[in-house]
Amino acid sequence: MTTLPTILIADDDRSIRTVLTQALGRSGYQVRTTSSAATLWRWVEDGEGDLVITDVVMPDENGLDLVPRIKRIRPDLPVLVMSAQSTILTAVQSTQRGAFEYLPKPFDLGELLSIVDRALKQPALQAPVEASKAPEDNLPLIGRSGSMQEIYRVIARLTTTDLTVMITGESGSGKELVARALHDYGRRRQGPFVAINMAAIPRELIESELFGHERGAFTGATNRHVGRFEQAAGGTLFLDEIGDMPPEAQTRLLRVLQEGEFTTVGGRQPIRANARIVAATHRDLRVLIRSGQFREDLFYRLNVVPIRLPPLRERAGDIALLAQHFLARAQAEGLPMKTLTPEAMTRLANYRWPGNVRELENLMRRLSALVPQSMIGEEIIEAELADRSVQEVAGTPGEAMPDTPQAVERAIERHVARLLGEARDAGEDGVLYDRVLAAFEEPLIRLVLGETRGNQIRAAAMLGLNRNTLRKKIREHDIGVTRRVG
Numbered sequence: 001m002t003t004l005p006t007i008l009i010a011d012d013d014r015s016i017r018t019v020l021t022q023a024l025g026r027s028g029y030q031v032r033t034t035s036s037a038a039t040l041w042r043w044v045e046d047g048e049g050d051l052v053i054t055d056v057v058m059p060d061e062n063g064l065d066l067v068p069r070i071k072r073i074r075p076d077l078p079v080l081v082m083s084a085q086s087t088i089l090t091a092v093q094s095t096q097r098g099a100f101e102y103l104p105k106p107f108d109l110g111e112l113l114s115i116v117d118r119a120l121k122q123p124a125l126q127a128p129v130e131a132s133k134a135p136e137d138n139l140p141l142i143g144r145s146g147s148m149q150e151i152y153r154v155i156a157r158l159t160t161t162d163l164t165v166m167i168t169g170e171s172g173s174g175k176e177l178v179a180r181a182l183h184d185y186g187r188r189r190q191g192p193f194v195a196i197n198m199a200a201i202p203r204e205l206i207e208s209e210l211f212g213h214e215r216g217a218f219t220g221a222t223n224r225h226v227g228r229f230e231q232a233a234g235g236t237l238f239l240d241e242i243g244d245m246p247p248e249a250q251t252r253l254l255r256v257l258q259e260g261e262f263t264t265v266g267g268r269q270p271i272r273a274n275a276r277i278v279a280a281t282h283r284d285l286r287v288l289i290r291s292g293q294f295r296e297d298l299f300y301r302l303n304v305v306p307i308r309l310p311p312l313r314e315r316a317g318d319i320a321l322l323a324q325h326f327l328a329r330a331q332a333e334g335l336p337m338k339t340l341t342p343e344a345m346t347r348l349a350n351y352r353w354p355g356n357v358r359e360l361e362n363l364m365r366r367l368s369a370l371v372p373q374s375m376i377g378e379e380i381i382e383a384e385l386a387d388r389s390v391q392e393v394a395g396t397p398g399e400a401m402p403d404t405p406q407a408v409e410r411a412i413e414r415h416v417a418r419l420l421g422e423a424r425d426a427g428e429d430g431v432l433y434d435r436v437l438a439a440f441e442e443p444l445i446r447l448v449l450g451e452t453r454g455n456q457i458r459a460a461a462m463l464g465l466n467r468n469t470l471r472k473k474i475r476e477h478d479i480g481v482t483r484r485v486g
Helices: 015-026 037-045 064-074 088-096 107-120 146-158 177-183 203-211 247-259 285-292 296-302 316-332 344-350 356-370 377-392 406-426 430-451 456-464 469-475
Strands: 006-011 030-034 052-054 079-083 101-104 165-168 193-197 236-240 276-281 305-308
Touching: 006 015, 006 037, 015 030, 015 107, 030 037, 037 052, 037 064, 052 107, 064 079, 064 406, 079 107, 079 177, 088 101, 088 146, 101 107, 101 146, 101 177, 101 296, 146 177, 146 305, 165 177, 177 193, 177 236, 193 356, 247 296, 285 430, 305 356, 316 344, 316 356, 356 377, 377 469, 430 456, 430 469, 456 469
Parallel strands: 006 030, 006 052, 052 079, 079 101, 165 276, 165 305, 193 236, 236 276
Antiparallel strands: none
């Protein structure tokens, strides 16, 4: 007779224990639950259980501290960590201390059952490593929305690798913060973090900035210049706005990624590349590939691990947390303490944030410096955002238009006109149709998937698309889809 796997669960929340017991029991597992870390530890010491699910905060001990102890005496016992303290530090520490997976609360039961099945088939054998010592009150990324939780989990998984990462997201959404988190929590954190913005450097100087140059390599090269690849040796090289890299520099970068070495401009001696590459862009590289502006082979070299950073309007639940964080930071810098009323928070949550997190931060700093009263109400927020509404009506990107057919039509016309102007100024032919479709297709699919709570069959029906067509478009736009319950 086959013995059913036993799952050990430690959580001081009785409702969580009940839900997990029922779900795992229906899936054919034996389940033992406890509200204390001490009881869980005794079971583990006695050799009981095939998998552990533990909360972080428990009355007698922090679950994260228990993970390395479990892994030392039973390295083949998979441990799943769950927590309502949904920060990047929790995710990273869970992984670094030896957890098989980290799940933020609330979680999807289907996802948990899938992880349990995978963990039992492929138990984690890695030994715990020293956790990063980043302080809790200085976290690089703020937010507890589902999309941010998934980013935390990806970053946590990448802390023990040097895999190349491609970060995509709108301007102001925090792409460099993600790049810095990958470095600060990764195994190269003792090395330098070197950033270069391709859009901020003249095209003719990019190769010299990246790879360095020798004295006399070109007119004005009076001394040897150390490039960013050499500066980043042993650390991380962040290539921001990679979509603006000129073709000749793309070719040289591809060669570095393929061969692991480079030469300076005017040099002959190969130099070994020793930097982890993290790239970022706000542009659609697939559109640039189709127009011949970006090398497809370079894209696949850089896009080993893609991370899409959502715009702030897709994570409205994080706005209150971010606003409080920025007000506290402003106070720490010497500005007066400010507090937002619930109505003011609601107004912020309903704003479209074309400038994303950077725009929110600037607004909080402006309010801290210029508003005399300590309690900021909805009328103050409304006045601050009113100028953007006027600009939007006049044709400048800003807050969402009034919800009328005429206003929406004018907004679409202005957006298409901007895309047309960008294509004309760049001398690009053959890209406008795809670019316009991509601009509207992706948010449409995201909104419908949100409406159907990730049900692709219902989403395809609402859109009038074949299900396979919808799946293809989800892959093309790199849209994360998660079925949610409750």
